[in-house]
Amino acid sequence: MPELPEVETMMRSLGDLKGDALLSFDFFWPRQVEPSPAIFKEKLTGAIIKEIKRRGKYICLFTDKGLLAIHPRMSGSLAVLPEEVPLGKHTRLVAHLSGSKKLQFDDARKFGRWKFLPPGADIPGVGVEPFSPQFTAEWLYDTLKEQKKKPLKALLLDQSLLCGLGNIYSDEVLFAAGIHPARPGSAVTINECKALQEAVLAILSKAIELKGTSFDWAYGGGSMQNNLMVYGRAGKPCKNCGTLLESVKIGGRRSVFCQKCQK
Ligand SMILES: [Zn+2]
Incomplete structure (x- = not known):
């Protein structure tokens, strides 16, 4: 998608x-x-x-x-x-x-x-834009705290909180920030929120520059697939440490991660 x-x-x-x-x-x-x-x-x-x-x-x-x-x-x-x-x-x-x-x-x-x-209405269920001034580490920290024990992977996919991320970029962001996808949102520290916020902006910017990821027959033309670190790479070695990447199902969605690089 x-x-x-x-x-x-x-x-x-x-x-x-x-x-x-x-x-x-x-x-x-x-x-x-x-x-x-x-x-x-x-x-x-x-x-x-x-x-x-x-x-x-x-x-x-x-x-x-x-x-x-x-x-x-x-x-x-x-x-x-x-x-x-x-x-x-x-x-x-x-x-x-x-x-x-x-x-x-x-x-x-x-x-x-x-x-x-109608004029002036916003789209229901669409939350904060990543490239808006509202998206700060502090906002992310407060938002994740409110979600109690829900896993971070599911929270990053929740469009009503932060909008725009799907399965590909949420996996990439978690890897870049060094955080395990199953970690409860409320257990993420403010420093980790800073890392997540920076990863979201850096990865989305890079992907836009490369015209996105061409992942199936329906969407072509982008070249971000050549830069992905974890998505679609389960069972292959981590590009950082060589450990074989694992895949876990969280809230019905598959997440690929490195158990050594992501805590
Ligand atoms: Zn690794």
């Missing part, structure tokens, strides 16, 4: 849509539209795009009539194309734009979502 760097890359590839109008919509798989295609058409037809931004793992088109928030989930991809380009085999949604362009959403597995939110 695309995480913050892959969604950021997808968002940047759309170019500058500021000032373009949303003229009309085609919904080929209406279940992906929230609250409903009818409300979408009613609220957003004729809306002018003011700003395009990433928020967590969403691509957000802020308009004068409200927010169009797109979550690619497992296999969704978004592109701005000339109107004459034919629909793809897996095209699920199209927003026709001014200037004979269209915003086309292809999604083989149909897990992606398009949400409408």
